[in-house]
Amino acid sequence: MSAIAQEHVRGGSVFKDLSADDEDWQPTEIESLCMNCYQNGTTRLLLTKIPFFKEIIVSSFSCDHCSWSNTEIQSAGRIQEQGVCYTLKVTSKSDLDREVVKMDSATTRIPELDFEISPFTQKGALSTVEGILDRAVAGLEQDQAARQEADPEVAGKIHTFIQKLKKLKDVEEPFTVVIEDPSGNSFVENPFAPLKDEALTVSSFRPSVQQEKELGLRADDEPDDEPPPGDDLDSMRSEVLVFNTNCPECNAPASTNMKLVQIPHFKEAIIMATNCDACGHRTNEVKSGGATEEKGTKIILNITTASDMTRDLLKSETCSVSIPELDFELGMGALCGKFTTVEGILTDIKNLVVAKNPFVCGDSVDSGRAQKLKEFGDKIDSIIAGQMKARLILDDPSGNSYLENVYAPEADPEMTREMYERTYEQNEELGLNDIKTEGYQEDTEEKPAPPLES
Known part of the structure; x- marks a missing residue:
C-alpha cells in the first residue's frame, strides 16, 4: 500500500509540511513508462504544503536505463475564481x-x-x-x-x-x-x-x-460574449450602485451613488456621492475597501512644481494633513475621506479654513484674524501655482491613504513613505484595542435570570 493510501486510511492529511525530522513521510514511488527509451522508470510523488499558500504535488521521473529525468509541479487544488x-x-x-x-x-x-x-x-x-x-x-x-x-x-x-x-x-x-x-x-x-x-x-x-x-473552463466553440453582471464582487467593479437616502441639508428624498474602484499600485476604494435635486446640495466621500494595515503610514511629498498638483491622492477618514511651512495641521476628523488630487486637497483646506469659516463672517469679525486667514489663503494659492515650495504630509494610522508615484515602478525622488508602529492612543481612536478576532467562543450556557427587585 502506498504512503498516500496509508495516510488516508489513518484519517490524516495527505498534504504535510516539508520536514527533515519526519522519517515516516517519504515520496510515493510509482513504476511508469519512460517516454525517451520506452523502458520502465520510476516516478516519485511528493504531496506537500507551501506556507501561506496552498497544497501542491511535486513529481519527479528518472530512468535507470537511459538516465533521462524530468520534474514537474501541479496544483492540488481547483482553479480559483480569480x-x-x-x-x-x-x-x-x-x-x-x-x-x-x-x-x-x-x-x-x-x-x-x-x-x-x-x-x-x-x-x-x-x-x-x-x-x-x-x-x-x-x-x-x-x-x-x-x-x-x-x-x-x-x-x-x-x-x-x-x-x-x-x-x-x-x-x-x-x-x-x-x-x-x-x-x-x-x-x-x-x-x-x-x-x-x-x-x-x-x-x-x-x-x-x-x-x-x-484553462478548459469554456468550450472552444462558445461565443466570446462576457457573462452578464451578477451580484458578486466583480459586478460591483463594473457598475454603479444606487440606493435611496435623505439629503443631509434639507432632508428631502435623494439618491446616493456608490462605485468600487481599483487604485493602481494601491488597493480598492469605495466612492459614494449624494446629489439632492431639491436644494442642490452635493457631497462625496471615499471609504477604504481594505482592512486596517498592520502599521500606520506617513507620506511626505515635497511640492516643487505646479505639475505636482495633478498627482492622485486618496485621503481616508482617519488621515491627518499637515503643511510645516505654513505651520498648519488638519486633524483626522476635519475632512471626510476623499479621492482627489493634491490641488483638490489644498483647495478643500483653503475652503475649510478661509471661505467656510464662520468666525470670519459678519461685521463683528476681528480684522487681525481675518487678515491672517487671508494671508494663509494667498499662500495656499502660491503653492498651487508652483510659486512656493512646501511639504504635504499625510499621516494615516490605519495605513489606508495613498499618494500617486508618478515615477512608478521606480522610486519617487520627491516623495517618501514611512511605516510606523501605532501608539496605544492611535489604536484606541481606531477601536483596535478592544477587538478580539481569535481565541474566543460564544458562551452557549444558559445564564440564570437576575432576581426581581422588591
Missing part, C-alpha cells in the same frame, strides 16, 4: 532566492527587457526567481547551434539578449518580474509573511474568455 498577478521589484540578490511556484498557465514578463514567456510553453515548476531566469536562458540557448548555421544574424541577436538575461542575476540595476496566472495557482514567496512585502504587489483579476478557454 486569477492572480504578482509584481516583484528585484533590488538585491536576496530577492533572487525567493521561492516561486509557476504553473504552466502562467505568463512571465520582465518589462525592462520587453521579455515574455507565454502560457503553456513551459511545464509548471517549483523554483526561485533565479531559477526562472536560468530556465529562460536554457530555453533560448537550446537551439543556438542550429540557428548559427541557418541564420547567424538572428543567432547573434539572441546571444546578445541571453547576455542581458544573465546580467540580471548580478542585480546591478533593479528590474521587475511579473507572473500573471489566470488559474490563480501561481505563487511568489513573501519572506516577511504575514507582514506586508513592500517589494511585492499582489493583485487579482477576472480571467478573460480566451483565458477561460485555454
Whole structure:
C-alpha cells in the first residue's frame, strides 16, 4: 500500500509540511513508462504544503536505463475564481532566492527587457526567481547551434539578449518580474509573511474568455460574449450602485451613488456621492475597501512644481494633513475621506479654513484674524501655482491613504513613505484595542435570570 493510501486510511492529511525530522513521510514511488527509451522508470510523488499558500504535488521521473529525468509541479487544488498577478521589484540578490511556484498557465514578463514567456510553453515548476531566469536562458540557448548555421544574424541577436538575461542575476540595476496566472495557482514567496512585502504587489483579476478557454473552463466553440453582471464582487467593479437616502441639508428624498474602484499600485476604494435635486446640495466621500494595515503610514511629498498638483491622492477618514511651512495641521476628523488630487486637497483646506469659516463672517469679525486667514489663503494659492515650495504630509494610522508615484515602478525622488508602529492612543481612536478576532467562543450556557427587585 502506498504512503498516500496509508495516510488516508489513518484519517490524516495527505498534504504535510516539508520536514527533515519526519522519517515516516517519504515520496510515493510509482513504476511508469519512460517516454525517451520506452523502458520502465520510476516516478516519485511528493504531496506537500507551501506556507501561506496552498497544497501542491511535486513529481519527479528518472530512468535507470537511459538516465533521462524530468520534474514537474501541479496544483492540488481547483482553479480559483480569480486569477492572480504578482509584481516583484528585484533590488538585491536576496530577492533572487525567493521561492516561486509557476504553473504552466502562467505568463512571465520582465518589462525592462520587453521579455515574455507565454502560457503553456513551459511545464509548471517549483523554483526561485533565479531559477526562472536560468530556465529562460536554457530555453533560448537550446537551439543556438542550429540557428548559427541557418541564420547567424538572428543567432547573434539572441546571444546578445541571453547576455542581458544573465546580467540580471548580478542585480546591478533593479528590474521587475511579473507572473500573471489566470488559474490563480501561481505563487511568489513573501519572506516577511504575514507582514506586508513592500517589494511585492499582489493583485487579482477576472480571467478573460480566451483565458477561460485555454484553462478548459469554456468550450472552444462558445461565443466570446462576457457573462452578464451578477451580484458578486466583480459586478460591483463594473457598475454603479444606487440606493435611496435623505439629503443631509434639507432632508428631502435623494439618491446616493456608490462605485468600487481599483487604485493602481494601491488597493480598492469605495466612492459614494449624494446629489439632492431639491436644494442642490452635493457631497462625496471615499471609504477604504481594505482592512486596517498592520502599521500606520506617513507620506511626505515635497511640492516643487505646479505639475505636482495633478498627482492622485486618496485621503481616508482617519488621515491627518499637515503643511510645516505654513505651520498648519488638519486633524483626522476635519475632512471626510476623499479621492482627489493634491490641488483638490489644498483647495478643500483653503475652503475649510478661509471661505467656510464662520468666525470670519459678519461685521463683528476681528480684522487681525481675518487678515491672517487671508494671508494663509494667498499662500495656499502660491503653492498651487508652483510659486512656493512646501511639504504635504499625510499621516494615516490605519495605513489606508495613498499618494500617486508618478515615477512608478521606480522610486519617487520627491516623495517618501514611512511605516510606523501605532501608539496605544492611535489604536484606541481606531477601536483596535478592544477587538478580539481569535481565541474566543460564544458562551452557549444558559445564564440564570437576575432576581426581581422588591
